[in-house]
Amino acid sequence: MKAVAPLLAVLLALASIGGARAEGLVSTVSNPNVAITSSFDGETLSLFGNVEPDQGATGVSGPFDIIIVVIGPSVNRVARLKTNRAGLWMNTEQVEFNPFPTYYHVLASNPLDRITDHETLEAERILPDAQTRIAAAPDSPHADRFGAELVRLMTARGLFGIEEQGVKFLSPTAYVAQLTLPADISNGLFITQTYLFRDGRLLAKRGDSFAVNKTGFERYLFTAAHDQPLQYGLVCVLLAIGTGWLGGVIFRR
Amino acid sequence: MNLFFLVGIGAAVGFLSGLFGVGGGFLLTPLLIFSGVPSSVAVASVTGQVTAASTSGALSYWRRGGIDLHLAMYLVLSSLIGVVGGVATFAALRAAGQLDLVISLGYLVLLGALGTIMLSEALRALLRRRAGIVVREKLPSQHTWMHGLPLRIRFKRSKLYISVLPVLAIGVVIGFIGALLGVGGGFILVPALVYLLRVPGNVVVGTTLLQVMAMMAATTVLQAVQSQSVDIMLSFCLMLGGTVGAQFGASAGQYLRGEQLRFLLALLVLAVAVRFGATLVLAPTDPFSLAVLGPGGIL
Numbered sequence: 001m002k003a004v005a006p007l008l009a010v011l012l013a014l015a016s017i018g019g020a021r022a023e024g025l026v027s028t029v030s031n032p033n034v035a036i037t038s039s040f041d042g043e044t045l046s047l048f049g050n051v052e053p054d055q056g057a058t059g060v061s062g063p064f065d066i067i068i069v070v071i072g073p074s075v076n077r078v079a080r081l082k083t084n085r086a087g088l089w090m091n092t093e094q095v096e097f098n099p100f101p102t103y104y105h106v107l108a109s110n111p112l113d114r115i116t117d118h119e120t121l122e123a124e125r126i127l128p129d130a131q132t133r134i135a136a137a138p139d140s141p142h143a144d145r146f147g148a149e150l151v152r153l154m155t156a157r158g159l160f161g162i163e164e165q166g167v168k169f170l171s172p173t174a175y176v177a178q179l180t181l182p183a184d185i186s187n188g189l190f191i192t193q194t195y196l197f198r199d200g201r202l203l204a205k206r207g208d209s210f211a212v213n214k215t216g217f218e219r220y221l222f223t224a225a226h227d228q229p230l231q232y233g234l235v236c237v238l239l240a241i242g243t244g245w246l247g248g249v250i251f252r253r
Numbered sequence: 254m255n256l257f258f259l260v261g262i263g264a265a266v267g268f269l270s271g272l273f274g275v276g277g278g279f280l281l282t283p284l285l286i287f288s289g290v291p292s293s294v295a296v297a298s299v300t301g302q303v304t305a306a307s308t309s310g311a312l313s314y315w316r317r318g319g320i321d322l323h324l325a326m327y328l329v330l331s332s333l334i335g336v337v338g339g340v341a342t343f344a345a346l347r348a349a350g351q352l353d354l355v356i357s358l359g360y361l362v363l364l365g366a367l368g369t370i371m372l373s374e375a376l377r378a379l380l381r382r383r384a385g386i387v388v389r390e391k392l393p394s395q396h397t398w399m400h401g402l403p404l405r406i407r408f409k410r411s412k413l414y415i416s417v418l419p420v421l422a423i424g425v426v427i428g429f430i431g432a433l434l435g436v437g438g439g440f441i442l443v444p445a446l447v448y449l450l451r452v453p454g455n456v457v458v459g460t461t462l463l464q465v466m467a468m469m470a471a472t473t474v475l476q477a478v479q480s481q482s483v484d485i486m487l488s489f490c491l492m493l494g495g496t497v498g499a500q501f502g503a504s505a506g507q508y509l510r511g512e513q514l515r516f517l518l519a520l521l522v523l524a525v526a527v528r529f530g531a532t533l534v535l536a537p538t539d540p541f542s543l544a545v546l547g548p549g550g551i552l
Contacts, residue, residue: 075545075546076545076546077543077544077545077546078350078543078544078545078546079541079542079543080350080541080542080543080544081540081541082537082540082541082542083540084536087534088354088358088533088534089532089533089534089535089536089537089540090351090354091350091351091353091354091542094350096546098546146541149541150541150543152541153539153541153542153543154543221485221486225477225481225483225485226481229477229478229481230474230477230478232477232483232485233473233474233475233476233477233478233483234474235485236301236473236474236477236483236485236488237301237304237470237473237474239301239305239485239488239489239492240301240302240304240305240308240469240470240473240488240492241304241305241308241466241470243305243308243489243492243493243496244304244305244306244307244308244309244312244466244492244496245308245309245312246496247305247309247496247497247499247500248308248309248310248312248313251309251496251500
């Protein structure tokens with residue numbers, strides 16, 4: 001027993017050191033329901049949180065780095081290449097990406113290559129390229145090239161992006177990030193995945209979400225067009241005949 | 254997309270359609286495509302506007318008794334076959350990524366031919382007027398090979414006793430082109446009825462308008478179901494603008510000379526054709542493009 005006691009003490013001490021250094025993360029989104037009204041021209045959200053000691057731990061020690069990945073709802077995308085055939089420019093090759101996010105932004109507190117190594121970014125699928133690799137049709141030989149072009153086109157539209165100074169630390173543990181959603185944002189559930197790093201090592205992950213929805217009349221029209229297309233079409237025809245008739249009556253052509 | 258811009262574009266095209274007495278779909282769809290509306294949405298939404306525009310016209314001809322209902326019925330029923338084929342082709346081309354190509358080619362051929370014919374005709378009329386010669390437009394009255402076909406039917410209102418086969422063929426072709434390109438097809442149907450079937454002038458426009466209205470109404474419903482790319486708000490803005498614009502166009506047309514008008518319209522039609530031709534021939538600024546698969550795509 002005498003031999004065991006110091007060993008136990010050392011183990012306990014080690015455990016308590018480990019406990020003191022275990023970091024967790026609390027995070028939230030400023031607006032869990034983004035409403036798209038008729039005058040919607042984008043919206044800015046705040047994503048914020050704090051590095052907290054984990055259960056049983058007594059404190060945290062930085063400096064920390066944060067990466068936040070915001071993923072929008074997915075659709076089946078296709079990237080197409082135009083080439084000249086017999087004097088005409090036409091789409092001659094295409095690669096499908098099913099399903100592919102409509103929105104993908106990476107916000108970070110530092111340049112990504114200074115936060116962690118490439119292997120970790122790859123393993124956690126943080127970079128946009130990883131999304132194209134997951135989604136590309138498996139038998140397409142040019143998936144890498146079309147994937148890169150797809151990310152470029154999405155970035156040009158402001159739907160994809162990497163903001164390496166997008167996360168600001170307010171204190172050694174509290175951070176905040178501004179996320180600007182463009183006007184042509186897709187409806188649906190957006191996932192925000194927050195990664196906590198220190199010295200290139202991933203310490204904790206946390207997922208949050210917010211919903212983007214059309215409201216009012218726009219929402220009604222949008223759902224009708226997709227859920228009751230027959231009635232939608234008939235209403236459109238009635239509207240046309242009504243407008244035409246009214247125009248004929250008012251102006252007496 | 255801006256509401257005022259859409260009503261404005263509808264009014265501008267409505268003005269032109271009132272001025273020249275044409276439907277306007279063949280100008281409205283290209284204008285929307287050129288201003289950035291996806292071609293699938295432009296084609297499907299303009300069909301709604303064409304329905305509204307032809308309703309006004311058909312009503313006024315109905316009041317004057319300028320419609321051959323019997324002939325219109327055959328045209329409408331056969332055009333429905335064409336419409337179903339056109340909408341299915343539209344969806345297949347869209348999935349294959351070739352919709353823009355076919356729409357550009359279709360407009361290039363259609364408007365190129367139409368513009369050339371109109372331009373030469375308007376120039377000839379202008380020259381004749383300058384020379385002081387008055388020529389009465391007269392249709393050749395002799396029978397063509399079409400009158401020898403079987404299944405002849407008597408169309409009382411048009412004073413015709415002709416085979417039903419060319420009537421049905423014209424209907425199918427018009428329905429297919431109309432659904433695929435988002436045009437009413439009046440600018441093809443009127444000459445086809447006049448020159449191929451010898452339909453008299455007092456019923457040809459009214460009958461065409463009724464046929465366009467019924468065909469475009471069917472196309473709107475089918476596009477809404479099949480491709481779900483009918484944007485009702487876009488369509489309604491165009492309807493409003495078009496209905497009002499057409500009135501001003503029609504009254505402005507009374508103060509302008511016919512040949513000059515046709516000359517101007519021919520130039521406009523040719524300009525649109527050239528624009529489509531340019532997108533086909535000139536290298537795109539970005540060879541890569543992206544699209545969403547499956548139905549939808551409204552603004």
